[in-house]
Amino acid sequence: MCGITGAAWTDPQLAVSAEALRRMTDCISHRGPDDAGYLHRELENRNPYPAVPGVALGHRRLSIIDLAGGKQPLANEDETVWTIFNGEIFNFAALRGRLEGAGHTFRTHSDTETIVHLYEDEGPDCFRHFNGMFAIAIWDLRERRLVLGRDRLGQKPLYYYHHAGRIVFGSELKTLLALPDVPREIDPTAIDEYLTYQYVPHPNTILKGIKKLAPGELAVFSDAGLHVERYWKPDFTHEDRRPAALQDAELRELFDDAVRLRMQADVPLGAFLSGGVDSSLVVSSMQRQSDRPVKTFSIGFPQKEYDETSFARQVAEHLGTEHHEFQVTPSALEILPKLIWHYDEPMADSSAIPTWYVSQQTRAEVTVALSGDGGDELFAGYRRYRAVGLGAMIDRLGPLKRVLGAKLWQQLPSSGRQKSRMRQAKRFAEAIAMAPERRYLDWVSIFNETRRGQLYTDAFVAQLSDSDPFDFLKSAWRRCGKRDAITCASLADLTTYLPCDLNCKVDIASMAHGLECRQPFLDYRLVEFAAALPIGRKYQRGRGKQILRKVFGDRLPAQIWDRPKMGFGVPLDYWFRHELKELLIDSLLSEKALSRGLFREETVRQLLDEHMAGQFDHSARLWALLVLELWQREWIDA
Structure with missing residues (x-):
């Protein structure tokens, strides 16, 4: 590396x-x-x-x-x-x-x-x-x-x-x-x-x-x-129709070989262990192929909703690893300048913060660490694929789709909180009338097309080309041909979100500390195999990774397979009302920021006011705007 x-x-x-x-x-x-x-x-x-x-x-x-x-x-x-x-x-x-x-x-x-x-x-x-x-x-x-x-x-x-x-x-x-x-x-x-x-x-x-x-x-x-x-053009339209027993045997062989190849090193080697299915499976394969306890590393946070160390500890004890657990109190004020300098481009995935900390702590013990990145994209593990599946089902029911997409739904009252059930239902209904790939972008985007239109000044809009950001996702989605919507969404994530966000995040955070991070799930042989699996082998009754559970179920405790999925995040919502409040307001409403002519002051103020009042969780949007402004100060204004 x-x-x-x-x-x-x-x-x-x-x-x-x-x-x-x-x-x-x-x-x-x-x-x-x-x-x-x-x-x-x-x-x-x-x-x-x-x-x-x-x-x-x-x-x-x-x-x-x-x-x-x-x-x-x-x-x-x-x-x-x-x-x-x-x-x-x-x-x-x-x-x-x-x-x-x-x-x-x-x-x-x-x-x-x-x-x-x-x-x-x-x-x-x-x-x-x-x-x-x-x-x-x-x-x-x-x-x-x-x-x-x-x-x-x-x-x-x-x-x-x-x-x-x-x-x-x-x-x-x-x-x-x-x-x-x-x-x-x-x-x-x-x-x-x-x-x-x-x-x-x-x-x-x-x-x-x-x-x-x-x-x-x-x-x-x-x-x-x-x-x-x-030079690499995988055929995502192909679907593997071989008997399940043959697929299971090939998955077992491919996965263990991918891990084996990535254990080659003449320096100390270990693994990130979050306690989720993917990193736990990587560690289980490493331990099966090692003659000594594997060094594993987990990071914990004071906020319980962001702390997975108890799950990681459970896996480590089950597998008999040499486990290292670090408790940190993340400080955005301390780490933000480092992130802005190291990432070169603005990158608004706030999980770069915990990734930075776990890389820093892990490097103190080893030079190479394996991780579980890629498992969610390959085996339909993200929770948002439930909405994709439901949307596809509604697409097959024309009259119901028209009812759900009707403006009547938009008049229903709901909480301003982003994660309220009624707001999620309304957001789903708003998008259901769209084409599946456009709908998916509306769900995963930070600022959807409507919000970007409200944010941009007329002068900035005049500078934009005729290209549509949607084209990036659309071209990836359509590489799957006529396959089911969840497969299209997950393989689109594999070729867009994974390399541009997750891999970038891990590469920069790990290399900033001289740590090499290896990802067995991204062995191209395993990728091509998983991409061809029928969706029924991956996703059943609202849950992904079903083939992983069938093939490797005996390698992990049952509680790990059944636990709810957690994101690798930090409390941005809280930070913007406390630790980062002054920096956020001073940055986004500063004369320097407003003079750039990019965003409407009234829209930025509305985002800030609604968030500070607890009316709506705009933390992801505010983080994106803050990172962009601080990036310009570091790389353009200097």
Whole structure:
């Protein structure tokens, strides 16, 4: 696990100096505190042959495998292929055996060296053979090109800025901004997307011209320009109709093998343990494959509704792990400036706060931690899928759908509290007349289309493009073809919410502390298997993860399977009325914020007034606005 950055250029006026490369690399020293490495070569004119582009590669290393070797940038034998990469290739041992059989000679025991040798044989097609989490840059001297690739599920980030005869890239946006000629102009459309999803969807970023390589994509830069293509195209329309016994056996084998591969390390290794089904299953598989107690880590909070440590403790005792439990009192005032700096883009998932704390505490004991991320998307575990299923049932009853969608429902009185049953029923009824995918966006968005219209000033609306934030979710939803609504929703989450929110949150919070986080559920073999399962194997009678319970039911206590699902959150609602009240009001209603011309003052005041009076829980919306304002002060105003 590391951090990478660099550039390639065909125009000598756009060269990146060795000094600038070091500045770019220093920006992400937290990602790799163990070592640094560089490759810098100026553009070479070879008349009458085409010029060889200039290249700069910078690497910060967090040593996990082959501690003594594996220094990057790493080259093949004749130094015509160089690579730097962030992440892990979990099937590197199998690939190495194949490559040695083909005549390649290895000088290290690292997974990095498999990249250069497989690239020699396969070119950019090499990415299709990697089972891992990665952001990779490959410099090909013979072909005069720079090749970039990102893993299939977007576990590792990769930003880039292509302009004229140069491309600049990095694991974090701040590495690009270390170059003074990379623009810092906010993209209004990205703000619209951010306030819809609580993140900026790929391939866009908050800044104009700067992009994120999407999961499963590769990019090739040469004197012909930049070419981006998708190398992983799973068929989400396919449904596996094999007998249940065969599916169960394959799930057991795939899951345990995914865990086994992610237990490879030459440094101390452990696991996050929340006490939920997914992290508990990961730990149970680890313990079955280990000859010593697995180190597990849980974090607790004073507020009972946010504390899962009792469940984690129960699982740890059942499995016999070496359990570490930390009690923290989260302080938003203390952690907010750190989050704003590390996350580069505004990201309004407040669970970044507990993720930060558990990563910080875990790093004190181990360098690698496995987690249960991905289980909810793959096996329909989110509670919101109940509404999706109910909506689909109503869609099949045309007259009832018209009644539920009628304006009469909107006139019913209800509490202003966001989670009151009547308000939830009214919100469901408001959305039921929509198409299923539009309805789902209305349910999961921070500011839905109506609220965004009330929030934006006329001047800001005039800056927006004709693009609709809905298109991001719609295209993901429709990749599933005519499959059921819950499958469409969960697989849309897998390719949108998971990489853009959850994976980003975990990557930044863990790497800020030099901790590598591995996610067995995101082994692409397991993902492709789970995506093809019929919904009846995952979801029954309003509950998801049914196949997990059938296959792995004996691995966990019954209470863990039956416990209600809890979010990994913090008490924003309370904080905004107490600890964060002054910061919130001073930030959102400041002259600086209002002068930006983005949001209507009266709408922002209404959100604040309703929340402070306890009339409505606007905490997620207020958090999104606060993060955006503080981000602008850190990265734009400075």
